[in-house]
Amino acid sequence: MRLRHKILTLDSTPQNLVTRETVHSVNTLTVQNIMETGYAYLGAETVSSTDFGHKLYPGQSFTVEMASSDDLWAVGDSGVQVAIFVMDRA
Numbered sequence: 001m002r003l004r005h006k007i008l009t010l011d012s013t014p015q016n017l018v019t020r021e022t023v024h025s026v027n028t029l030t031v032q033n034i035m036e037t038g039y040a041y042l043g044a045e046t047v048s049s050t051d052f053g054h055k056l057y058p059g060q061s062f063t064v065e066m067a068s069s070d071d072l073w074a075v076g077d078s079g080v081q082v083a084i085f086v087m088d089r090a
Contacts (some may be wrong), residue, residue, distance in 0.1 A: 002088040010040055010076030014047050017072045017084055029072060030085040032061035038077035047073045056082070 008015060017031060033040045033056040041052035042062060052075075054062055064072065074082065 004084075004086040004088070006084050007034070008074075008082050008084055010074055010080045010082060011078050012049070012075055014045055014073045014075050016045075017042075017074050017082075018066070018070065018086075026065055026067055026089060028063060028087040028089075029066050030061055030063040031056065031072070031074065032083045032085075033058055033076075033080065034083050035080050038080040040074055040076040040080050040082050042072060042074050045071070045073050047075050049075060049077070 008017065017029065031042065035058050037058055040056040041047055041049050042056065043053035056062055066072065076082070
């Protein structure tokens, strides 16, 4: 198993939360809104604060199993930071 993590600052431009490195199997992706105020919004490449799949409240996290070819996009209130934690299983 390989572990990766990063902190990402969001704004209104969609950002791909998936790091494109060599991953050959299913991986677990966890996203946590690490701010005390402000929201993060998760979804497809067209995600926005009014069109999203999941809204992350301050302190809330979201975990999903993803194939190596899957993407997860995010936007957020200006300056909102999210912690990304990925567990790759080989």
